[in-house]
Amino acid sequence: MVAQPTKSAWNQALLGWVLLVVGFGILFWFIASWWNQTEPASGPQKLLIGAGFLLAALGIAWVANQFVNTPNPVIGFTPAALTLLVVVVTAEALLRAYQVPPGLIPTPSRVLSTFFAVRDVLLQDAFQTVVLEALVGYLIGCGLGVFTALLVSRYVFLERGLLPYATVFSSIPIVALAPVLVKMVGIDWQSKAVIVAITVFFPVVVNTFRGLSEVSPLSLDLMRSYAAGEVQQYRWLRLPNALPFIFNALKLGTTLAMIGAIVGEFFGANGQGLGFRIQIEAGRFGFDIVWSAIIVASLIGIAWYNLVAWLERRLTGWHVSFR
Amino acid sequence: MKKWSVVWVLAVFLLASLASAQQNLVKVNLQLKWFPQAQFAGFFVAKERGFFRAQGLDVTLLPAGDQSPIQVVQSGAADFGTTWIADLLTARERGIPVVHIAQIFQRSGFTLVSLKSTGIKDLCKDMKGKSVGVWPSGNEYPAVALFRKCGLTSSLDPRATNPDVTAVSYPFDPALVFPDKVQLVSAMTYNEVNQIAGLGYDETKVDVFKLADEGINLLEDLIFTTERVLNDRNFKGSGLTGRQVAARLIRASIQGWNWAVANQAETVEKYVLPVCGNTCKGSGTRADAKGHQTWQMAEIAKLYNAGATTKGWAGFLVPADYQASVRLLREQGILTKDPPAATVDYGPWEAATGKRARDYR
Numbered sequence: 001m002v003a004q005p006t007k008s009a010w011n012q013a014l015l016g017w018v019l020l021v022v023g024f025g026i027l028f029w030f031i032a033s034w035w036n037q038t039e040p041a042s043g044p045q046k047l048l049i050g051a052g053f054l055l056a057a058l059g060i061a062w063v064a065n066q067f068v069n070t071p072n073p074v075i076g077f078t079p080a081a082l083t084l085l086v087v088v089v090t091a092e093a094l095l096r097a098y099q100v101p102p103g104l105i106p107t108p109s110r111v112l113s114t115f116f117a118v119r120d121v122l123l124q125d126a127f128q129t130v131v132l133e134a135l136v137g138y139l140i141g142c143g144l145g146v147f148t149a150l151l152v153s154r155y156v157f158l159e160r161g162l163l164p165y166a167t168v169f170s171s172i173p174i175v176a177l178a179p180v181l182v183k184m185v186g187i188d189w190q191s192k193a194v195i196v197a198i199t200v201f202f203p204v205v206v207n208t209f210r211g212l213s214e215v216s217p218l219s220l221d222l223m224r225s226y227a228a229g230e231v232q233q234y235r236w237l238r239l240p241n242a243l244p245f246i247f248n249a250l251k252l253g254t255t256l257a258m259i260g261a262i263v264g265e266f267f268g269a270n271g272q273g274l275g276f277r278i279q280i281e282a283g284r285f286g287f288d289i290v291w292s293a294i295i296v297a298s299l300i301g302i303a304w305y306n307l308v309a310w311l312e313r314r315l316t317g318w319h320v321s322f323r
Numbered sequence: 324m325k326k327w328s329v330v331w332v333l334a335v336f337l338l339a340s341l342a343s344a345q346q347n348l349v350k351v352n353l354q355l356k357w358f359p360q361a362q363f364a365g366f367f368v369a370k371e372r373g374f375f376r377a378q379g380l381d382v383t384l385l386p387a388g389d390q391s392p393i394q395v396v397q398s399g400a401a402d403f404g405t406t407w408i409a410d411l412l413t414a415r416e417r418g419i420p421v422v423h424i425a426q427i428f429q430r431s432g433f434t435l436v437s438l439k440s441t442g443i444k445d446l447c448k449d450m451k452g453k454s455v456g457v458w459p460s461g462n463e464y465p466a467v468a469l470f471r472k473c474g475l476t477s478s479l480d481p482r483a484t485n486p487d488v489t490a491v492s493y494p495f496d497p498a499l500v501f502p503d504k505v506q507l508v509s510a511m512t513y514n515e516v517n518q519i520a521g522l523g524y525d526e527t528k529v530d531v532f533k534l535a536d537e538g539i540n541l542l543e544d545l546i547f548t549t550e551r552v553l554n555d556r557n558f559k560g561s562g563l564t565g566r567q568v569a570a571r572l573i574r575a576s577i578q579g580w581n582w583a584v585a586n587q588a589e590t591v592e593k594y595v596l597p598v599c600g601n602t603c604k605g606s607g608t609r610a611d612a613k614g615h616q617t618w619q620m621a622e623i624a625k626l627y628n629a630g631a632t633t634k635g636w637a638g639f640l641v642p643a644d645y646q647a648s649v650r651l652l653r654e655q656g657i658l659t660k661d662p663p664a665a666t667v668d669y670g671p672w673e674a675a676t677g678k679r680a681r682d683y684r
Contacts, residue, residue, distance in 0.1 A: 100418075101417060101418020101419055101420075102417055102418055103414055103416075103417025103418045103419045104397075104418070104419065117482065118481040118482055120484045121481050121482065121483065121484055122481075124484060179494070182494075183499065186499075186503075186504070187491060187492075187493055187499060187500060187504060188504070267494055268491075268492060268493040268494055268499060268500075269491070269492050270454075270489065270491050270504065271454070271477075271478035271479075271486075271489040271490045271491050271492070272478060276492055277481065279459050279460075279492065280459050280463070280479060280492060281481070283390075283391050283459045283460035283461050283462075283463075284410075284413055284461055284463075284464075285391075285393075285413065285414050285417040285419065286417075286481075289481050
């Protein structure tokens with residue numbers, strides 16, 4: 001049953017919008033008045049920023065109720081978007097009020113304008129980091145991982161001899177190997193792809209193996225009673241059963257791949273890449289560019305994760321968790 | 324029971340007296356720019372020969388990896404630090420209140436090295452399309468200044484989509500990139516030049532381009548601190564002001580440097596080799612640790628014994644040199660405005676030496 005909006009709820013939402021506008025008004029007014037100031041703001045002005053933030057936050061809390069039953073996901077996202085906006089605007093106001101030097105924390109507006117100015121180079125960096133390093137490493141690592149898991153689930157001696165190491169390795173921070181691998185393989189993108197491949201490999205092996213082996217005995221009996229061969233068992237029972245497990249590892253892998261590629265570049269890079277940019281600019285206090293690179297990396301990371309999640313829904317829509 | 328209480332009282336008394344003996348010395352952290360090596364010989368001498376202690380300071384010398392000394396000092400983890408002028412001035416422009424208080428090296432030791440076989444004869448003319456190895460964390464500025472001076476863009480410039488020069492970053496060991504990945508590699512006269520020779524490329528096979536000869540004479544190792552430390556009325560509860568501590572640190576450091584440069588063999592043997600551990604050797608060097616550090620000490624002495632030092636003004640930042648560094652960085656667009664006057668404070672150096680900055684001729 002869907003709750004009908006009552007009159008009081010409407011009034012509350014209206015009040016919420018008013019509070020939101022007032023809160024944002026205060027924050028924006030302060031930012032505008034402090035745009036070219038070089039002195040820290042006075043105590044009452046800082047209190048005013050706090051008041052603006054509280055009003056806006058309270059406004060969101062009341063407005064959010066309006067969106068509880070919204071079917072459209074884009075409109076339903078409004079409260080979350082407003083939260084982000086409040087946090088960013090408050091950060092801008094506070095950084096200006098306290099006159100925090102841009103060499104420590106740049107204001108969001110500075111980050112955005114820098115982001116716009118350097119977007120071409122950041123896109124080039126992202127191509128190297130994401131496509132060459134993270135994606136290539138990810139595909140190799142995941143491919144090898146699934147293949148290894150297939151072998152391990154088929155041959156008991158591999159399960160006994162190899163799987164324990166995969167389990168151990170999947171729980172240690174492999175990214176710590178980055179400096180070693182960069183030294184071994186060289187500073188070009190290949191070394192980072194190797195780091196990524198190794199990082200994503202072990203979780204994929206472990207998860208895929210679990211999916212392949214944790215099959216319902218009843219289903220196995222059924223397959224055997226149909227005289228299904230080994231290959232058919234894998235094709236029609238084990239692999240489908242493993243898909244949710246595999247996708248768990250694949251989703252985890254997207255994050256690991258981005259971490260591996262970026263951190264790998266900290267230990268040597270050929271003049272390109274998001275990690276290279278972050279390292280160089282952090283060393284010269286260009287944190288507006290560092291933050292821009294972080295934004296790019298985050299957006300790509302989110303998009304990639306959601307792409308895999310979308311594939312998962314397409315391929316495992318039959319699974320109990322989606323029904 | 325009674326016997327034990329006597330022991331306790333004695334123990335407490337002993338601890339208290341030890342603590343007060345420690346308290347007489349002011350604890351100071353000095354962040355070095357790099358791993359322990361002869362580059363910092365004067366500081367090791369000042370510590371081990373008791374020059375710091377004679378000034379009432381208990382100085383801890385912190386080694387650096389590839390993080391910026393400015394970040395360490397700014398965060399308060401160290402009170403003073405050593406770094407290069409471009410690093411200091413760009414940090415200052417980004418709003419970090421660091422202050423230059425003493426200039427240890429009077430000359431630049433930054434070079435770019437290339438194999439003779441690559442045919443690079445003139446840096447400005449021949450650098451386009453080449454890869455150059457640079458160190459991150461604020462050590463890339465001399466190279467950046469050179470690129471800009473030659474009118475070349477580089478991949479260090481976040482606004483250049485199709486850079487003329489590819490700057491390759493690597494963790495300081497030239498063997499990682501030279502000569503396979505880069506045609507030119509950063510090298511300090513006192514360290515990497517010898518490491519490259521150790522890789523089998525001695526002076527018959529390489530050209531060493533001193534950036535000072537190319538008009539990029541940016542000042543290097545200097546002592547800096549923050550305005551917060553300098554303006555501290557009571558430095559860590561010692562009763563001394565931040566300026567007094569800075570003056571004492573400078574006085575002992577200069578004493579240490581003068582001793583180190585005058586007694587190089589003994590300095591290397593007694594004060595450098597025991598502390599420099601596995602960084603003594605310098606990677607890729609055929610020479611042993613002692614050989615490398617002895618050679619480094621001699622090269623460092625050349626950078627220290629120059630300019631103002633030869634006139635008896637060790638540690639002095641010559642205003643003309645400072646202005647030249649600022650002008651160069653402004654011309655190359657690395658600085659967008661002149662640093663504020665508070666960036667350099669001669670007060671502690673004057674208090675340490677009894678000289679007046681304006682008397683320098």
